[in-house]
Amino acid sequence: MPENQKQSIHTKQDASAQAGASQKGVMGWVEDRFNLGGMKSFITHKQVPLHRHSLWYYLGGMTLFFFVVQVTTGILLLFYYRPSAESAFESVQFIMTEVRFGWLIRSIHSWSANLMVAGAFLHLFSVFFMKAYRKPREMTWVSGVIMLFLAMGFGFSGYLLPWNELAFFATKVGTEIVAVVPLVGKALMEFLRGGEDVTGATLTRFFAIHVAILPAIFVSLLGFHLMVVQVQGMSVPPGVEKKEKSLRYMPFFPNFLLRDLLGWIIALGCLVAIAALFPWELGVKADPFASAPAGIKPEWYFVFMFQTLKYIPARLWIVDGEIVGVLGFGLIAAAVIFVPFIHKKTDHPKTNRIFNLIGVIAIIYIIVISAISYMSVE
Amino acid sequence: MGNLMKKNIIAMLCSVSVMYISAQTNALAQDATSESPNSCIWCHQEIGDELAEPIVAMEHDAHASKGLSCVDCHGGDPTAGFDEDETAAMNPAKGYIGVPSRKEIPQFCARCHSDPNYMRKYNPRVSTDQYDRYKTSIHGQKLAQGDSKVATCVDCHGAHGVFEVNDPRAKVFAINIPQTCGNCHSDSDYMDGYGISTRQVDDFKKGVHGIALLEKGDQAAPACNDCHGNHGAVPPGVPSIGFVCGQCHLNNSELFRSSPHMQAFAEEELPECETCHSNHDIEPPTDSMIGIGDESMCIDCHSEGSTGFEVAEILHAKIDTLKQNIVEADSLVAVASRAGMEVSEAVFSLSDANQSLIKSRTMAHALSVERLDEVTKEGNTQANSALSIGIAALDELQFRRKGLALSLVFIFVLAVGVYMKIREVDKRMDV
Incomplete structure (x- = not known):
């Protein structure tokens, strides 16, 4: 080990020991062992740039807040939820009618799930337009996009869990779409469904994915994402960077964190109000032998893809239209993940304009197509 | 061009x-x-x-x-x-x-259609008694007397171009039957001299059965032949009307037979069901048909002070009470449901209460206060259960709203506190 590095470690340990020695009781005991002083020193030294786009920095924290709400309410729901075709619906009904504040917990869980996905989408677009994915933050973007896809996976798997009619048929349609993927589609569909059809086996499978597999992957990525954000700090948009030579900064702790906290408190107030005034409906229990009700639609964040698949002709030259659609969305998803590696010349105004245009078109497309789908009479 | x-x-x-x-x-x-x-x-x-x-x-x-x-x-x-x-x-x-001449037609068709051995080749389940039954019908009797205007096989089934009975193109397909019978029976000139009304089909179209069959397309609803017979068509006599209606309305018919009305109607030679419900233009029955109100059928025979009058009043009151209880519970549950409350148990109870209301209307035909009481009691219990759930749901709704208001006040105070802190910290740190 180089001498200067050893010295640095010794200096840190000494500083920590001194801090521990200066503090008594529990805090001193903790400081002696975990060097919280170092962490505190890091946080207090971290600076957040202040400019006209700084507001967008709060979206990541907001999405994180909704995720924390999801984890908390999800754990509470687990106390009563029973993942089987025979008892899932009844257990959710029990939560909503018999368990004290069960209705509120479930309603918050459902609303917060949607707000979390919405927050993640907004965060993604804000980062996209601010070109915050440019070097050295490529992997922050990649992990963030994957987390957005995982959040959509959370939504898809969680939607089925109450085992109601709408969820059952939406899952049936959703998993059917997976089957069109060439070569592995059918196997993938059967893997997701736990058989040929959507049954109780699908429910237990989705439950495992929703409460164990996705959270494990998500939390790992989240840890990485937060770590790199802390280490690399907030990105300043290229335009701001050039124009504002003397950029102002704000300490992350406590100034930025307090603002984050204010946002979370306001979000909590809104979430509680929405959840209480518009409790998430349970609907009627799924009946696999009943015919599908009219107007089956997936969750709102899948609607633009669902509607697009409807517009693609059944046959495109010699290829099945649905295959083209599904593969097309797969390619777009991959392209979104690899944006930092596709768009490297972020200091080039022309390419920036092209990418901004692509982003605007994507937003307009998603909004317009979703609106058409919701307004169309089935 | x-x-x-x-x-x-x-x-x-x-x-x-x-x-x-x-x-x-x-x-x-x-x-x-x-x-x-x-x-x-x-x-x-x-x-x-x-x-x-x-x-x-x-x-x-x-x-x-x-x-x-x-x-x-x-x-x-x-x-x-x-x-x-x-x-x-x-x-x-x-x-x-x-x-064949018109008089010969039934026998002409019967050569095959009355021969079980022959008919079995084409349809083992087909009946072969049409001709025998036709001979017992008014049509058959009059034909035998030399009246060739009456309906024979070809008038209802066609001569060439005969369709199977269950073929919608057939003149004897359920929905087409009123028109087929009406071809003659609604023609006042053609029916002149027979001394029967020619309004049956028009009346039938206005009645519950006609609306169900012809407007709603419900093929289970009765057409002319279901009450009068087809090949052996005759007007049902007074003693058999209860049985005719009882083919479908089994419970009503049996309860009527066990009621005091059975003997009284027989003595007065009143045509059972038809006395209150009419025949072709049967209107949808209402609860006001029973009781002592203006639309009551009971007061046509029972005058004030008689036992029948009292029983009618009690029966109506019991059904009406149940109905009111259901309406009250239903509206309360609907309010709670619209407010987003989970009231599926109340909906089940209301469904049971409505079932009891239907049963009570049927039970009214027995004219027994005790028997009706059993049914309405069960219905009232279910309606009250739904009402209790609805009240509890609305109470819970109020509790939620107050809780929400309190929570929002707390959250607002917290937000203001944090905002003040931000200002204080910003000022102190010169941000």
Whole structure:
């Protein structure tokens, strides 16, 4: 080990020991062992740039807040939820009618799930337009996009869990779409469904994915994402960077964190109000032998893809239209993940304009197509 | 486009049509079973006009579809007569019968349709008693007396071009029956002299059964034949009306038979169900038909102070109370449901209460206060249960709203506190 590095470690340990020695009781005991002083020193030294786009920095924290709400309410729901075709619906009904504040917990869980996905989408677009994915933050973007896809996976798997009619048929349609993927589609569909059809086996499978597999992957990525954000700090948009030579900064702790906290408190107030005034409906229990009700639609964040698949002709030259659609969305998803590696010349105004245009078109497309789908009479 | 071209096109279309019809009839000129030439078709087609009509009609005929041909009903020799010697084909020595007179028609059809051995070949389940039953009907009796205006087989089923009964094109398909019967029975000129009303079909169309059958297309609803019979059609007599209605309204009929009305109606020669509900123009029954109100049927016979009058009043009150309880619970549960409260248990209870209300309306036919009480009690229990759930849901809703308001006040105070802190920290740190 180089001498200067050893010295640095010794200096840190000494500083920590001194801090521990200066503090008594529990805090001193903790400081002696975990060097919280170092962490505190890091946080207090971290600076957040202040400019006209700084507001967008709060979206990541907001999405994180909704995720924390999801984890908390999800754990509470687990106390009563029973993942089987025979008892899932009844257990959710029990939560909503018999368990004290069960209705509120479930309603918050459902609303917060949607707000979390919405927050993640907004965060993604804000980062996209601010070109915050440019070097050295490529992997922050990649992990963030994957987390957005995982959040959509959370939504898809969680939607089925109450085992109601709408969820059952939406899952049936959703998993059917997976089957069109060439070569592995059918196997993938059967893997997701736990058989040929959507049954109780699908429910237990989705439950495992929703409460164990996705959270494990998500939390790992989240840890990485937060770590790199802390280490690399907030990105300043290229335009701001050039124009504002003397950029102002704000300490992350406590100034930025307090603002984050204010946002979370306001979000909590809104979430509680929405959840209480518009409790998430349970609907009627799924009946696999009943015919599908009219107007089956997936969750709102899948609607633009669902509607697009409807517009693609059944046959495109010699290829099945649905295959083209599904593969097309797969390619777009991959392209979104690899944006930092596709768009490297972020200091080039022309390419920036092209990418901004692509982003605007994507937003307009998603909004317009979703609106058409919701307004169309089935 | 010039007139000449138009004429040419029309002429061309006519030629194509003639060629097509000719090809069709030529194909029919082959015996359906043996594929040998059929002189009946050949000759009738040659003569044309109304003599050719049966050929077209037979194209979709139920008999033809089973392989039967002209000769199977009319006899004769379809292999002869191609030399324009029609007597060879229509030779009585070869069994030629020709066109039966109206009086002969039932017997003509019965040659096959009354023969179980013959009919079994085509449909093992088909009944073969139509002719026997026809003879017992008013139509059959009058025909035997020489009245050829009455309906025979062909008037309802058609002669050539007969469709199976369950074929929607058949004149005897459930939805078409009122019109088929009405062809004669609604024609006042045709029915002149028989001394019966010609309003039955019009009345039927206005009644619950007619609306269900003809407007809603409910084929389970009764048509004329379900009450009057088809081949053995007669107006149901006073003693049999209860049984006729009881074919479908079984419980009502049985309860009526166990009620004090049964004997009283028999003594007064009142036509059971029809006395209160009418016959063809049956209106949807209402709860006000029972009781002592203006629309009550009971007060037509029972005057104030009589036992019947008292019972009618009690029966109405019991049904009405149950109905009111259901309405009250239903509206409360609906309010709670619209507010987003989970009230599925109350909905189940209301469904049970409504079931009891239906049962109580049926039970009213027994005219027993005790028996009705059993049913309404159960319904009231369910309605009260739904009401309690609805009240609890609305209480819970109020609790939630107050809780929400309190929470929002707390959250607001917290937010203001944090905001003040931000200002203080920003000022202190000069941000």
